Amino acid sequence: MPSLTEVRDAAIAALKSAVPEVRVDSVSGGAEAAAVLKKTLGTTTILVTALGAQNAADPRSLDFDVYGQFAALVVIYGRRDQAAREKDGLAVVERTAQALHGHTFGLVDLGPARVLSLGPLEDAELENNGAWVWAVTWGQPLTLTPPMEKPDESL
Numbered sequence: 001m002p003s004l005t006e007v008r009d010a011a012i013a014a015l016k017s018a019v020p021e022v023r024v025d026s027v028s029g030g031a032e033a034a035a036v037l038k039k040t041l042g043t044t045t046i047l048v049t050a051l052g053a054q055n056a057a058d059p060r061s062l063d064f065d066v067y068g069q070f071a072a073l074v075v076i077y078g079r080r081d082q083a084a085r086e087k088d089g090l091a092v093v094e095r096t097a098q099a100l101h102g103h104t105f106g107l108v109d110l111g112p113a114r115v116l117s118l119g120p121l122e123d124a125e126l127e128n129n130g131a132w133v134w135a136v137t138w139g140q141p142l143t144l145t146p147p148m149e150k151p152d153e154s155l
Contacts, residue, residue, distance in 0.1 A: 001109040001142050004050035004068050010105035011070065011113075012048050018099035022046055022092060027073070037075065037126060037133060044092060047073040056141060066142040070113075072096050073121070076132040085132035093118055093134045100138050111141035 002010070008026055015024045027033045027047040036047065049071050057063035074096055076089040101115040121133040 001066075002107045004053060004070075004142075007068055007105065007107065007110065007140060007142070008048050008050045008070060010107055011072070011100060014103060014105050015046055015048065015072065015096060015099055019046065019092060019095050024048065033073070037073070037121075037123075037131070043076070043078050044088070045075045045077075046092070046096060047075065049073070051137070053142070067139055068142050069116075069137065069139045071138075072100065072136045074134045074136065077130055082127065082132060085130075089132050089134060093136060096136045100136065104140075109143045111143075113138045113140050 012024050012026055015022075022044045024046045025048070027036050027049050029049050029051060033047070033049060051069040051071055053066045053068045055064055056067035057065040074089055074093050076085040076092070097115045097118055100113045102112045104110045104112055116137045116139055118136050119134060121135055123133070126133060
């Protein structure tokens with residue numbers, strides 16, 4: 001089973017191929033993500049992060065099947081106004097969602113990505129700095145429980 005960071009990094013590689021004219025990089029969550037967003041990253045950047053995971057197995061079982069959640073933050077800087085940033089940004093958001101949805105990124109024991117939401121990140125300071133940010137969030141099942149036909153298989 002791949003780790004959350006392996007899934008994140010595989011998604012980054014897929015986005016670099018799907019949107020080659022855009023800078024794509026990873027960012028940790030929380031304070032680091034907030035700090036990175038406060039500085040100019042270049043004209044257009046996609047920042048990919050692992051948001052977390054939860055056990056998706058039946059609560060009556062001791063299986064440990066993880067559903068990982070991720071986000072790709074599309075950041076646009078430097079357009080003349082918010083409307084221009086939005087026009088350019090939404091095209092990148094759509095391409096990002098299409099590049100992620102349904103893919104396993106060539107990893108085993110990973111279900112297909114399911115885009116969960118597309119939406120703006122509202123922040124007055126970012127807008128005052130000329131930034132426009134939208135998040136594409138997705139989830140993917142990561143299987144930790146060995147298949148029943150191989151119950152002795154190590155995790």
